[in-house]
Amino acid sequence: MRIKYTKFFLVALASSLCLVIFYSKLKDMTHSQRDLTEMSSVKTATPQKSTTVRKIYKSVTPNKLPPLTISEDFRKDIPKNGAFWNRKLHSLLRHFDIAENQTHKDPRSRFRCRPESFELLQTNIQDVQSYPLLYRDFLKGMECRDPPILIDQHSKCVLEKEKDRIFLLFAIKSTPKHFERRQAIRETWGREGSYDNGVQVRTVFLLGRSSVDDPSLDKLVSLEAQQFQDLLVWDFQDSFLNLTLKEHVFFKWMLDRCPSVSFIFKGDDDVFANTQSILNHLQSLDPTQASSLYTGQIIAEASPLRDPKIKYYVPQSFYEGPYPPYAGGGGFLFSGNLIPSLYHVSFYIPFFPIDDVYTGMCFKALGISSAIHSGFKTFDIREQDRENACVHQDLLLVHKRNPQQTMRLWRNMHSSMLTC
Missing domain, CATH: 3.90.550.50 (Spore Coat Polysaccharide Biosynthesis Protein SpsA; Chain A)
Structure with a gap:
């Protein structure tokens, strides 16, 4: 019985050493990550x-x-109609034209992650439930x-x-x-x-x-x-x-x-x-x-x-x-x-x-x-x-x-x- 436990102990010890060596080598292969910041x-x-x-x-x-010009061909290719995406595009193009007149206003300031409510979607897309x-x-x-x-x-x-x-x-x-x-x-x-x-x-x-x-x-x-x-x-x-x-x-x-x-x-x-x-x-x-x-x-x-x-x-x-x-x-x-x-x-x-x-x-x-x-x-x-x-x-x-x-x-x- 004592021999059996001794063998078990040696196997467990060898396995642990293998894991330690593996993770040590894996760590050595990674680049420095000092500039990482933690956040939730x-x-x-x-x-x-x-x-x-x-x-x-x-x-x-x-x-x-960089300065931007949106081609007229693209504007004409996407028809103006009642579909949700089409309306959204041409609304954004109007914002672009206004922004251009306001000395290239940065578009990133307009976008914040505010998930659209289902009520808003239902108002704009009649069959959204389907x-x-x-x-x-x-x-x-x-x-x-x-x-x-x-x-x-x-x-x-x-x-x-x-x-x-x-x-x-x-x-x-x-x-x-x-x-x-x-x-x-x-x-x-x-x-x-x-x-x-x-x-x-x-x-x-x-x-x-x-x-x-x-x-x-x-x-x-x-x-x-x-x-x-x-x-x-x-x-x-x-x-x-x-x-x-x-x-x-x-x-x-x-x-x-x-x-x-x-x-x-x-x-x-x-x-x-x-x-x-x-x-x-x-x-x-x-x-x-x-x-x-x-x-x-x-x-x-x-x-x-x-x-x-x-x-x-x-x-x-x-x-x-x-x-x-x-x-x-x-x-x-x-x-x-x-x-x-x-x-x-x-x-x-x-x-x-x-x-x-x-x-x-x-x-x-x-x-x-x-x-x-x-x-x-x-x-x-x-x-x-x-x-x-x-x-x-x-x-x-x-x-x-x-x-x-x-x-x-x-x-x-x-x-x-x-x-x-």
């Missing part, structure tokens, strides 16, 4: 799981936004534009030489539970570092909080962020209808942390991107093309889908009219120098429940034309070609691929035995 969770329009103390970074968004619950939650939070950032990467775009700059930033929309997808990207096309001609590539993943119906992954996400230094997490519920909010806070983060990035790839975590082909394309652009780039698989002449059962449903009483041309949200490229203007104009375009449509509206409002690139396949390629590494050599993006397909395709594309 802020209540937002979307209910959160807990009110425990959170750590957030201070924001240093510039005091002044809207799906998630849609009603989205409507209540349309004025909430500045959730606190819970996990930041303040050194992401800091390089050894001040004169250097990040050439390409991969900004990948993800959710807390998609660790396997993120890891596949880190090990393949999203790998950070110096590429041909010395161009620098960096990667960030954009996350909100776990859904209230999912188990909390806060601790796992925190450990992942500490180890890989590439997660950005904001204090709002990560859902499809909050992707537009994720877009807006990403613009703000770029102004704070990465104002000098040359180009940005914005995409989903289930795409496969050909990093070298993307870099080759970007390096081939002349200065005029580079300064106003917005390219991908362009969806033109699209209109809202009215079936409540589908993911992209938009009620007629919410929005009426066609969509401007927009790049499919699976993945697209744009110029980093457009970020300040995109952030500014987003204050005058009400949040829309489909993020890629919203992004297209922002570019259209700035007078930036979308450019078609045949190498973006956001609706995938022929089924018989999906495992063919040679077919992917000249493509920039395909959607969609699971982590195993991504790893296999990347390995085959970079095999010394591949002959195309």
Whole structure:
């Protein structure tokens, strides 16, 4: 009996030592976080799981936004009618015109997170009670534009030489539970570092909080962020209808942390991107093309889908009219120098429940034309070609691929035995 207890004690002691060593090494891998400030969770329009103390970074968004002109084509493209979003847009455009006459009044002062009451919504949208619950939650939070950032990467775009700059930033929309997808990207096309001609590539993943119906992954996400230094997490519920909010806070983060990035790839975590082909394309652009780039698989002449059962449903009483041309949200490229203007104009375009449509509206409002690139396949390629590494050599993006397909395709594309 004494021998049995002795063995048990030795096993327990060994396990404890392993845990101590693991956490010590994990701690050594993290960057200093001396500039973190502690604050309680802020209540937002979307209910959160807990009110425990959170750590957030201070924001240093510039005091002044750049001058802005909203194109006449955009104003004409969105019809004036009785739909709620249309009325809201043209009301904001009137505010913009007044603000312009008041020497560029800062739009940020107008927005405070005051959730819309259901009574107000019912007054403005007669059939709002027929809207799906998630849609009603989205409507209540349309004025909430500045959730606190819970996990930041303040050194992401800091390089050894001040004169250097990040050439390409991969900004990948993800959710807390998609660790396997993120890891596949880190090990393949999203790998950070110096590429041909010395161009620098960096990667960030954009996350909100776990859904209230999912188990909390806060601790796992925190450990992942500490180890890989590439997660950005904001204090709002990560859902499809909050992707537009994720877009807006990403613009703000770029102004704070990465104002000098040359180009940005914005995409989903289930795409496969050909990093070298993307870099080759970007390096081939002349200065005029580079300064106003917005390219991908362009969806033109699209209109809202009215079936409540589908993911992209938009009620007629919410929005009426066609969509401007927009790049499919699976993945697209744009110029980093457009970020300040995109952030500014987003204050005058009400949040829309489909993020890629919203992004297209922002570019259209700035007078930036979308450019078609045949190498973006956001609706995938022929089924018989999906495992063919040679077919992917000249493509920039395909959607969609699971982590195993991504790893296999990347390995085959970079095999010394591949002959195309």
